[in-house]
Amino acid sequence: RYALVVCGDIAVYPSGNARPTGGAGAVAMLIGPKAPLVLEQGLRGTHMENAYDFYKPNLASEYPLVDGKLSIQCYFRALDRCYAAYRKKIQNQWKQAGNNQPFTLDDVQYMIFHTPFCKMVQKSLARLMLSDFLSSSSDTQSNLYKGLEAFRSLKLEETYTNKDLDKALLKASLDMFNKKTKASLYLSTNNGNMYTSSLYGCLASLLSHHSAQELAGSRIGAFSYGSGLAASFFSFRVSKDASPGSALENLVSSVSDLPKRLDSRRRMSPEEFTDIMNQREQFYHKVNYSPPGDTGNLFPGTWYLERVDEMHRRKYARRPV
Amino acid sequence: RYALVVCGDIAVYPSGNARPTGGAGAVAMLIGPKAPLVLEQGLRGTHMENAYDFYKPNLASEYPLVDGKLSIQCYFRALDRCYAAYRKKIQNQWKQAGNNQPFTLDDVQYMIFHTPFCKMVQKSLARLMLSDFLSSSSDTQSNLYKGLEAFRSLKLEETYTNKDLDKALLKASLDMFNKKTKASLYLSTNNGNMYTSSLYGCLASLLSHHSAQELAGSRIGAFSYGSGLAASFFSFRVSKDASPGSALENLVSSVSDLPKRLDSRRRMSPEEFTDIMNQREQFYHKVNYSPPGDTGNLFPGTWYLERVDEMHRRKYARRPV
Numbered sequence: 001r002y003a004l005v006v007c008g009d010i011a012v013y014p015s016g017n018a019r020p021t022g023g024a025g026a027v028a029m030l031i032g033p034k035a036p037l038v039l040e041q042g043l044r045g046t047h048m049e050n051a052y053d054f055y056k057p058n059l060a061s062e063y064p065l066v067d068g069k070l071s072i073q074c075y076f077r078a079l080d081r082c083y084a085a086y087r088k089k090i091q092n093q094w095k096q097a098g099n100n101q102p103f104t105l106d107d108v109q110y111m112i113f114h115t116p117f118c119k120m121v122q123k124s125l126a127r128l129m130l131s132d133f134l135s136s137s138s139d140t141q142s143n144l145y146k147g148l149e150a151f152r153s154l155k156l157e158e159t160y161t162n163k164d165l166d167k168a169l170l171k172a173s174l175d176m177f178n179k180k181t182k183a184s185l186y187l188s189t190n191n192g193n194m195y196t197s198s199l200y201g202c203l204a205s206l207l208s209h210h211s212a213q214e215l216a217g218s219r220i221g222a223f224s225y226g227s228g229l230a231a232s233f234f235s236f237r238v239s240k241d242a243s244p245g246s247a248l249e250n251l252v253s254s255v256s257d258l259p260k261r262l263d264s265r266r267r268m269s270p271e272e273f274t275d276i277m278n279q280r281e282q283f284y285h286k287v288n289y290s291p292p293g294d295t296g297n298l299f300p301g302t303w304y305l306e307r308v309d310e311m312h313r314r315k316y317a318r319r320p321v
Numbered sequence: 322r323y324a325l326v327v328c329g330d331i332a333v334y335p336s337g338n339a340r341p342t343g344g345a346g347a348v349a350m351l352i353g354p355k356a357p358l359v360l361e362q363g364l365r366g367t368h369m370e371n372a373y374d375f376y377k378p379n380l381a382s383e384y385p386l387v388d389g390k391l392s393i394q395c396y397f398r399a400l401d402r403c404y405a406a407y408r409k410k411i412q413n414q415w416k417q418a419g420n421n422q423p424f425t426l427d428d429v430q431y432m433i434f435h436t437p438f439c440k441m442v443q444k445s446l447a448r449l450m451l452s453d454f455l456s457s458s459s460d461t462q463s464n465l466y467k468g469l470e471a472f473r474s475l476k477l478e479e480t481y482t483n484k485d486l487d488k489a490l491l492k493a494s495l496d497m498f499n500k501k502t503k504a505s506l507y508l509s510t511n512n513g514n515m516y517t518s519s520l521y522g523c524l525a526s527l528l529s530h531h532s533a534q535e536l537a538g539s540r541i542g543a544f545s546y547g548s549g550l551a552a553s554f555f556s557f558r559v560s561k562d563a564s565p566g567s568a569l570e571n572l573v574s575s576v577s578d579l580p581k582r583l584d585s586r587r588r589m590s591p592e593e594f595t596d597i598m599n600q601r602e603q604f605y606h607k608v609n610y611s612p613p614g615d616t617g618n619l620f621p622g623t624w625y626l627e628r629v630d631e632m633h634r635r636k637y638a639r640r641p642v
Contacts, residue, residue: 057633059380059606065632285380311386312378 002032009195014063015274021117023192027200036248037203037236040219042093045085045233047078054227062284072120073160074229079124080156082223082233083131104132108235109218111180112202114225115188124223125181126169131156147172183209190262199224203236208255212242215252266297287312295319323353330516335384336595342438344513348521357569358524358541358557363414366406366554368399375548383605393441394481395550400445401477403544403554404452425453429556430539432501433523435546436509445544446502447490452477468493504530511583520545524557529576533563536573587618608633616640 008026013019053071056064087103094101105111105128113121133145134156147168151159159165186205187194194201199222207215220236239248276293283291288310295304298319306317329347334340374392377385408424415422426432426449434442454466455477468489472480480486507526508515515522520543528536541557560569597614604612609631616625619640627638 052632052634055633067632311373311388312376313373 002030005029005031007196007200009197010062011193011195012062012277012280013066015277018066021193023188023194025187025191025194025197025201027194027197027204029200034247036239036246036251037220038239040235040237043086043089043235045082045087045089046231047081047085048230049074049078051227051229053229060285062280071116071227074227075116075120075225075231076124076127076160077157078225078229078231079127079223079233080131082231083128086233086235087131087135102135104136105129105176105180105221107219108221109180110184110206110215111221111223112184112199112206113181113223114199114231115185115202116193116198118185118188121181121185121188122170122173122177123166125177126166126173127159129173129176130159130165130169145172186258187262196226204255204258207252208258210252212246212249212252216240216242216248264299323351326350326352328517328521330518331383332514332516333383333598333601334387336598339387342514344509344515346508346512346515346518346522348515348518348525350521355568357560357567357572359560361540361556361558364407364410364556366403366408366410367552368402368406369551370395370399372548372550374550381606383601392437392548395548396437396441396546396552397445397448397481398478399546399550399552400448400544400554401452403552404449407554407556408452408456423456425457426450426497426501426542428540429542430501431505431527431536432542432544433505433520433527434502434544435520435552436506436523437514437519439506439509442502442506442509443491443494443498444487446498447487447494448480450494450497451480451486451490466493507579508583517547525576525579528573529579531573533567533570533573537561537563537569585620 006026006028008024010024011022013022051070051074052065052067053074054064054066058065090103090107091101094103105125111125111128113124115121129145130148130151133148134152134154136145138152151162151165151168154162154165184202184206186209187201188198188205191201203220203222206220215238217240218238220238221233222235223231223233225231239246242248279292283289287308290307291305295317298304300319301321302319303316304319305314307315309315327347327349329345331345332343334343372391372395373386373388374395375385375387379386411424411428412422415424426446432446432449434445436442450466451469451472454469455473455475457466459473472483472486472489475483475486505523505527507530508522509519509526512522524541524543527541536559538561539559541559542554543556544552544554546552560567563569600613604610608629611628612626616638619625621640622642623640624637625640626635628636630636
């Protein structure tokens with residue numbers, strides 16, 4: 001028995017600073033037995049808050065209301081709490097198996113994050129290293145956390161806007177970022193934000209930038225975040241069989257054409273994009289109309305909105321496959 | 322480990338025919354082991370369609386758009402399909418146990434329905450009897466389906482608006498309605514529609530109108546419907562232990578004060594209600610305001626909206642318990 005999970009969204013903002021972070025995309029995933037990626041059970045660390053960090057209260061507009069500063073603090077706080085909960089759970093599992101080691105980022109081979117924008121993710125990996133550092137004993141080999149000793153007395157919740165610390169952390173975590181996270185940002189870098197599918201776009205990017213052999217047997221850490229807010233830290237275990245025809249090899253080759261798919265997009269100027277967005281604002285919630293635009297530009301097989309009738313009923317059509 | 326399910330909604334309509342069917346309510350349910358009501362596994366019959374029967378496309382208004390005739394057809398068609406799927410599943414289970422009997426309404430002691438309005442439910446029970454009748458062999462004892470023989474050649478999907486049939490069905494099913502369904506309509510009759518909690522309000526009504534002894538060991542059939550549409554037919558098995566202090570007796574006594582709770586409401590005139598609804602329309606989506614109205618009328622412990630600030634952020638307060 002299989003399940004199909006489809007996540008996708010359109011991230012659009014009014015003209016201004018946030019607009020270039022926008023994007024659109026969808027990821028479809030098949031869930032079932034003998035999977036090449038397995039969720040590690042009993043390890044999910046979750047954190048929730050009632051927060052007005054990013055929301056859409058103005059129903060006459062497609063654009064969100066964003067409290068930028070609050071949003072970043074909420075994300076970091078959720079990351080800290082979820083990571084702490086995850087570590088506690090996995091250390092308990094290890095303890096029961098007779099292993100008293102602390103869990104650190106050394107225990108994940110790859111680390112992916114919900115990605116509002118790419119710099120946020122680099123800072124997030126750095127924050128996880130800060131968590132590791134603050135919970136390590138002071139006699140831990142210093143070259144692992146080089147340049148961080150000056151910050152040992154800080155509390156996590158006091159560090160959301162400490163620029164000296166940010167700088168030291170980004171430096172200390174740069175190698176790790178390049179090894180464990182950078183490849184996962186391929187889609188975010190080239191396609192912007194996709195909201196619900198953001199994290200799974202990172203997963204697809206990661207799989208498309210490594211061979212099945214490289215991935216086999218590794219643990220992928222994952223941080224999922226939704227404004228409002230609900231967040232989880234969890235992990236996948238990649239199967240060990242990377243042989244030709246294996247489920248893992250099939251999965252990896254299924255996403256190997258990501259660069260080709262991105263390259264097949266049509267480039268347009270910021271002015272053209274602005275025109276389309278202005279048009280979109282005008283037609284948002286309108287009834288008895290057909291959206292303008294040349295459907296000849298759509299990929300083969302694309303479903304598109306053909307008409308909204310006077311009762312707001314939407315009718316879709318499809319480009320030939 | 323327990324789960325808490327809370328369902329609730331506010332059903333409001335513009336002034337006119339539909340307004341009196343409105344209502345508001347919430348039902349909270351504790352899900353866990355050793356439950357006095359157990360969902361019968363493997364028997365859920367589900368039907369889904371893409372339908373514009375009832376929806377809220379006008380985001381500037383709290384009121385829905387309803388295609389009344391379509392909505393009733395959708396509900397009946399979903400009921401027919403779900404019941405057929407449920408019967409097929411339970412008959413398969415029985416067959417594997419060596420029992421080749423057909424499933425009919427005789428096999429449920431109580432039958433509850435999602436309730437847009439009460440007459441709809443009486444007609445729905447009648448339709449289930451029609452399904453039973455049409456799939457029975459013609460030599461079935463005729464007094465069970467008295468007055469229906471003339472309709473034996475009809476197809477279910479041709480009977481949504483057959484008034485002669487409706488009349489004959491309501492007559493044939495009246496005894497069954499009084500025995501198996503009427504008590505479940507107590508809340509719907511006195512409190513109107515509650516949308517998501519409608520079916521579970523029926524369950525609470527049923528439990529409040531029967532003793533634990535009467536309910537013990539019975540099967541409760543349930544039809545859940547959501548416009549758009551998704552519907553399921555499923556069943557609960559009531560535990561056999563109705564002794565004092567049993568889970569069943571506790572559950573039944575927990576809802577025994579339903580009439581008292583309804584009686585504690587404040588009666589107001591249609592004119593007052595209309596005034597409040599007009600006020601509500603005016604404040605819908607407004608920012609930087611506090612809703613008018615005397616909070617002294619709220620039940621002790623009620624949470625209420627205190628203020629919506631200029632960023633649409635909502636602040637709630639609570640009446641003393």
